[in-house]
Amino acid sequence: GAGVSQSPRYKVAKRGQDVALRCDPISGHVSLFWYQQALGQGPEFLTYFQNEAQLDKSGLPSDRFFAERPEGSVSTLKIQRTQQEDSAVYLCASSPARGGQAGIHEQYFGPGTRLTVT
Amino acid sequence: QKEVEQDPGPLSVPEGAIVSLNCTYSNSAFQYFMWYRQYSRKGPELLMYTYSSGNKEDGRFTAQVDKSSKYISLFIRDSQPSDSATYLCAMISNRDDKIIFGKGTRLHILP
Numbered sequence: 001g002a003g004v005s006q007s008p009r010y011k012v013a014k015r016g017q018d019v020a021l022r023c024d025p026i027s028g029h030v031s032l033f034w035y036q037q038a039l040g041q042g043p044e045f046l047t048y049f050q051n052e053a054q055l056d057k058s059g060l061p062s063d064r065f066f067a068e069r070p071e072g073s074v075s076t077l078k079i080q081r082t083q084q085e086d087s088a089v090y091l092c093a094s095s096p097a098r099g100g101q102a103g104i105h106e107q108y109f110g111p112g113t114r115l116t117v118t
Numbered sequence: 119q120k121e122v123e124q125d126p127g128p129l130s131v132p133e134g135a136i137v138s139l140n141c142t143y144s145n146s147a148f149q150y151f152m153w154y155r156q157y158s159r160k161g162p163e164l165l166m167y168t169y170s171s172g173n174k175e176d177g178r179f180t181a182q183v184d185k186s187s188k189y190i191s192l193f194i195r196d197s198q199p200s201d202s203a204t205y206l207c208a209m210i211s212n213r214d215d216k217i218i219f220g221k222g223t224r225l226h227i228l229p
Contacts, residue, residue, distance in 0.1 A: 004161070031215070040126065042206050042219030043162065056214065091161055099215040105150040107217065109161030 002026070004110035006092050012116045013082045021077045021113045025094030032075050033107060034067055035091040043091050049075060050099050082117045089114050121145050124207055124220030132228050137194040141207035141220045144188065148209040148218075151183045153192045156204045156222065165205075166192070197227045 005024045013019050025032050031050055035043035036059075045059040051072035060067070064083075069075040079086055089112040097103035124141045131137055139153075150169055154162035166181045168174045168190075174181045180193040194201055204222040211218075 033217075035217075040221070042122075042124070042208075042221050043217075044219070045216040048215060056216070059216070093161075104215045105152055105167055105210050105217070106164060109154075109163070111159070111161050114159075 004092055004094055004108055006090075006110040006113050008113060009111065010114050010116075012118060015083060015117055016081050018078065018080045019082055019115065021079075021090050021115070023075045023077070023092030023094075023110060025073065025075070025092070026096075026108055027073075029094035029096050029108075030072075030098050031095040031104065031107075032069060033093045033095075034075070034077050035093065036061075037089040037091055037112070039088075046077070046090075048099065055099060079115075082115075084117050087115055087117045121218050122207060122209060122220045125223055126221045128224040128226055130226040130228055131197060133197060133199060135197050135227075137197050137201070137225060137227075138191060139194075139205050139207075139223050139225070140189060140191040142187075142189050143209060145209070145211060145218075146185075146188070147211035147213050149212045150210040151181070151190050152208040152210075152217070153179075153181055154206040154208055154219075156206060158203075162206055199227045199229050201225065202227045 034046040037043040048056040049069040064080045093107040093109045152167040153165045156162045171185045178195045182191045206222040207220040
């Protein structure tokens with residue numbers, strides 16, 4: 001079966017441009033997470049969706065970052081007015097478990113989108 | 119101090135050796151302890167998880183959690199060149215659903 005897919009795999013943006021990153025989770029997975037991974041670091045939590053509801057956005061670094069999952073499946077992470085410090089790999093993960101349930105630790109990651117802001 | 123500390127390496131060992139990777143943490147609310155493997159330009163892949171304290175074995179891999187010391191380990195027996203990757207420890211507390219990752223340790227298995 002298909003895993004988590006993300007597109008584009010690579011994105012180069014000029015400083016100040018807006019970008020949109022797409023995540024297609026595993027079909028039927030209730031929970032969806034976005035993480036940011038800087039070079040040489042572990043992934044850092046950005047935001048969490050349970051179906052279409054964004055239950056936690058505490059990791060979004062600024063109000064330039066916005067995420068949505070309008071129909072409870074595909075999700076988009078949008079970054080407005082990109083800055084150089086936004087350069088990182090953006091990872092999406094999905095889980096069949098709901099928040100607070102045993103099993104939420106089993107998150108399946110996509111390959112990531114590598115964003116470079118010049 | 120970060121919630122999860124992990125030596126970034128790199129760690130180079132000869133093929134067939136036993137590899138020991140470890141992390142320390144500060145948040146006593148962590149309940150699930152995971153190890154992910156990440157190959158270059160790929161997403162992390164869940165290798166093993168342990169709930170609370172104890173040991174868990176899966177093939178050549180053994181995960182240990184010592185909650186009293188806030189210390190977790192991953193052992194790889196009979197290491198193979200294909201084990202060369204970055205290994206990330208990760209934890210979830212009983213208060214929210216965020217995975218907190220260590221920095222990752224880069225491991226090289228030398229043929």
